[in-house]
Amino acid sequence: MSTPAIGAIALRDGAMLPRTGFGVFLVAPADTAAAVAAALEAGYRAVDTAAAYRNELEVGEAVRASGLAREELFLTTKCFNTDHGFEEARRACHESLERLDVGYIDLYLIHWPVPAQDRYVETWRAFMALQDEGLVRSIGVSNFLPAHLERLVAETGEAPVVNQVELHPRFPQADLRRVHAALGIATTAWSPLARGALLDDPVIGAIAGEHGRSPAQVVLRWHRQLGNAVVVKSVTPARIRENLGVLDFELTGEQVEAISGLDTATRIGPDPETFYLPPQPH
Numbered sequence: 114m115s116t117p118a119i120g121a122i123a124l125r126d127g128a129m130l131p132r133t134g135f136g137v138f139l140v141a142p143a144d145t146a147a148a149v150a151a152a153l154e155a156g157y158r159a160v161d162t163a164a165a166y167r168n169e170l171e172v173g174e175a176v177r178a179s180g181l182a183r184e185e186l187f188l189t190t191k192c193f194n195t196d197h198g199f200e201e202a203r204r205a206c207h208e209s210l211e212r213l214d215v216g217y218i219d220l221y222l223i224h225w226p227v228p229a230q231d232r233y234v235e236t237w238r239a240f241m242a243l244q245d246e247g248l249v250r251s252i253g254v255s256n257f258l259p260a261h262l263e264r265l266v267a268e269t270g271e272a273p274v275v276n277q278v279e280l281h282p283r284f285p286q287a288d289l290r291r292v293h294a295a296l297g298i299a300t301t302a303w304s305p306l307a308r309g310a311l312l313d314d315p316v317i318g319a320i321a322g323e324h325g326r327s328p329a330q331v332v333l334r335w336h337r338q339l340g341n342a343v344v345v346k347s348v349t350p351a352r353i354r355e356n357l358g359v360l361d362f363e364l365t366g367e368q369v370e371a372i373s374g375l376d377t378a379t380r381i382g383p384d385p386e387t388f389y390l391p392p393q394p395h
């Protein structure tokens with residue numbers, strides 16, 4: 114459960130998804146425990162990692178060191194593209210559980226659909242079994258396009274409770290959000306700040322000036338007013354705190370529209386239809 118101030122979205126399975134989570138993509142393992150500790154100290158109660166980020170171990174360490182009760186925290190991790198398949202996904206989940214060492218996973222996501230592999234339905238069946246066994250509380254997906262979501266429902270009868278996707282003012286995903294609403298899927302935005310690329314945008318700057326807020330706070334508030342959850346990353350303690358400061362002001366409808374109007378239909382991340390990325394030697 115999230116702290117009341119952060120708020121939460123009620124998922125179809127009864128779980129509560131904190132509206133703001135702390136993301137640790139591209140946080141080096143050596144820096145992860147300190148970043149997660151700073152986030153928990155600032156008031157975050159949700160952490161978003163993935164097997165592919167190679168820092169689950171350090172996330173688990175920081176969580177255990179925090180002294181917070183397990184039920185107060187919401188931990189998300191993801192099954193990577195190389196682990197699609199019924200047995201493979203089950204093994205990957207057990208390995209994540211071992212690295213995290215926090216008892217259970219709150220939300221387990223299929224990281225990418227990898228349509229060329231054509232194994233995401235089988236992977237989803239493994240996720241349903243993992244949930245039945247109580248190893249993961251909620252099951253969802255990431256980077257799924259409408260056709261992938263509809264196929265899961267058609268072939269298994271069960272929609273994910275969450276789709277975590279690239280979403281920011283340059284790529285607001287209005288059509289996908291409509292599909293989510295129709296299927297009862299909560300939307301989580303990854304790279305909610307477009308990795309910082311739009312923070313010097315003059316439209317956002319002007320709105321930030323009107324509210325006496327930072328550009329990042331305005332963008333995160335825009336997400337909240339669209340109904341999204343976000344996972345936002347920073348290794349800078351002042352920014353980690355700043356990114357939670359979105360509760361005590363409200364954008365007007367016109368301001369929300371102006372920010373949505375920054376849509377350039379361009380992703381900063383990969384195309385889910387083709388992304389695979391084989392494991393890197395290291």
Ligand code: NDP
Pocket residue numbers: 135136137138139161162224255256277278302303304305306307308309312327329330344345346347348349352353355356382
């Ligand atoms: P974000 O949009 O969260 O941007 C992070 C960048 O913005 C960092 O460079 C950070 O700098 C900077 N930043 C953060 N806060 C501020 C602020 N208040 N003012 C100015 N700059 C700021 O992008 P990410 O790509 O990191 O995405 C966030 C999370 O989403 C990831 O960590 C991961 O958990 C998830 N994700 C999921 C994916 C998926 O496929 N499911 C793919 C990509 C991301 P600094 O750290 O130096 O402070």
